[in-house]
Amino acid sequence: MYAYKYRDNLEYDYSYERDLRVARPVHKNVYKRQIIHKKTKKTRSLSASLIILGVVAFFAFCVMPFSYKTIKNTLFIDSIAPITNKGVDSPLIRTSEYKSGANLQSILYPTLSYLNNDLFLNQQLLAPTIFSKKNAADMYLSDRLIDLENQLKGLNKAYPSIKPAIFVWSFETGKYAAVNSDKVYPAASIIKIPVLVQLFKSIEANQVSIYDEMALTQYYRSSGSGNMQYAQAGRKYTLDELAKVMIQDSDNTATNMLMAKVGGMDDINTGIRSWGLKNTHVQTWLPDLTGTNTTTAYDMAKILYNLENPSFLNINSREDIIKYMSKVKNNRLIQAGLPEGIPFIHKTGDIGTMLGDAGIVYMPSGQHYIVVILANRPHNDPAGVNYIKSASSLIYSNMLNLK
Numbered sequence: 001m002y003a004y005k006y007r008d009n010l011e012y013d014y015s016y017e018r019d020l021r022v023a024r025p026v027h028k029n030v031y032k033r034q035i036i037h038k039k040t041k042k043t044r045s046l047s048a049s050l051i052i053l054g055v056v057a058f059f060a061f062c063v064m065p066f067s068y069k070t071i072k073n074t075l076f077i078d079s080i081a082p083i084t085n086k087g088v089d090s091p092l093i094r095t096s097e098y099k100s101g102a103n104l105q106s107i108l109y110p111t112l113s114y115l116n117n118d119l120f121l122n123q124q125l126l127a128p129t130i131f132s133k134k135n136a137a138d139m140y141l142s143d144r145l146i147d148l149e150n151q152l153k154g155l156n157k158a159y160p161s162i163k164p165a166i167f168v169w170s171f172e173t174g175k176y177a178a179v180n181s182d183k184v185y186p187a188a189s190i191i192k193i194p195v196l197v198q199l200f201k202s203i204e205a206n207q208v209s210i211y212d213e214m215a216l217t218q219y220y221r222s223s224g225s226g227n228m229q230y231a232q233a234g235r236k237y238t239l240d241e242l243a244k245v246m247i248q249d250s251d252n253t254a255t256n257m258l259m260a261k262v263g264g265m266d267d268i269n270t271g272i273r274s275w276g277l278k279n280t281h282v283q284t285w286l287p288d289l290t291g292t293n294t295t296t297a298y299d300m301a302k303i304l305y306n307l308e309n310p311s312f313l314n315i316n317s318r319e320d321i322i323k324y325m326s327k328v329k330n331n332r333l334i335q336a337g338l339p340e341g342i343p344f345i346h347k348t349g350d351i352g353t354m355l356g357d358a359g360i361v362y363m364p365s366g367q368h369y370i371v372v373i374l375a376n377r378p379h380n381d382p383a384g385v386n387y388i389k390s391a392s393s394l395i396y397s398n399m400l401n402l403k
Contacts, residue, residue, distance in 0.1 A: 226251025
């Protein structure tokens with residue numbers, strides 16, 4: 001039961017609380033304030049609705065027509081302005097709508113004629129590389145092989161014109177030897193190892209397929225090593241064929257085609273940095289006779305180590321990479337210092353003033369080790385070849401007796 005009394009413009013509400021009757025004074029003006037507050041909320045809501053309506057109207061009448069025209073012109077402008085990627089060689093536009101005489105696609109995307117990695121509606125595109133979340137791991141370094149290092153330094157006395165950088169590491173023990181292993185050297189064709197890895201990282205990210213084809217154009221032809229520079233223009237190659245000749249024949253033309261396919265030098269450098277290779281950089285297309293593409297013996301050893309890392313590459317990628325690198329035709333360097341029949345996967349490099357080889361040696365005991373030898377030398381000095389061969393033989397003898 002509730003009872004109410006009115007006095008001095010107040011009303012009292014009698015209610016039960018903990019079995020006691022209490023009275024609470026309530027001003028009648030409270031109801032007036034509530035009505036005013038509701039009116040204020042309605043006014044604000046109306047203002048917000050008008051603002052939102054104005055923004056929507058702006059996009060509908062100003063932004064959307066412009067965007068629609070841009071997209072329409074980009075996709076369907078062929079009848080007005082041919083979309084090509086031939087740059088200055090493409091047909092000029094002479095219509096009432098486009099009187100500048102410039103090629104539309106060349107203006108919007110000036111680098112597509114030589115930097116592209118995708119194809120849509122028969123047009124070349126430069127799509128961003130999608131990187132796998134798999135990370136490169138660092139090698140576990142245990143004991144340093146001081147005796148081997150001293151032997152290598154002693155060998156260098158017999159070849160005073162050679163300035164070497166060497167890194168050797170055992171998979172089974174973690175023991176290693178390092179001579180100038182962090183010193184930056186020209187990479188020469190050894191740079192093709194990270195290019196190959198980046199290709200398979202792109203394949204794993206479903207950006208490209210090993211069965212995709214690329215046509216040889218004049219732009220990709222490169223002098224130096226490899227016979228693709230003499231192939232017929234327009235001939236198509238699968239990425240598998242390009243990867244094979246890039247590694248086994250050290251073909252520069254194939255390398256440039258693959259570099260373009262995976263996004264160019266910028267995307268390769270992005271991948272290299274994400275793998276933790278601090279001193280490896282791609283700065284020019286091949287052939288790089290001046291040695292602007294650089295690396296270190298340690299960086300190359302790290303990427304070789306991760307060829308067997310299942311957290312870095314999947315099993316299909318690793319099998320294909322090993323297949324390519326096990327059939328390199330140049331066997332005059334590290335392989336020449338190994339006993340006959342010893343399995344060896346590797347990649348060589350030679351720009352005259354720098355000679356190098358980097359790979360993994362598989363010994364009869366089942367153990368295996370990484371060896372990277374880079375050698376600065378007088379231009380084409382045969383002492384460079386002899387030094388690497390002798391160093392390889394010395395390293396193998398030490399690793400064979402390693403405990």
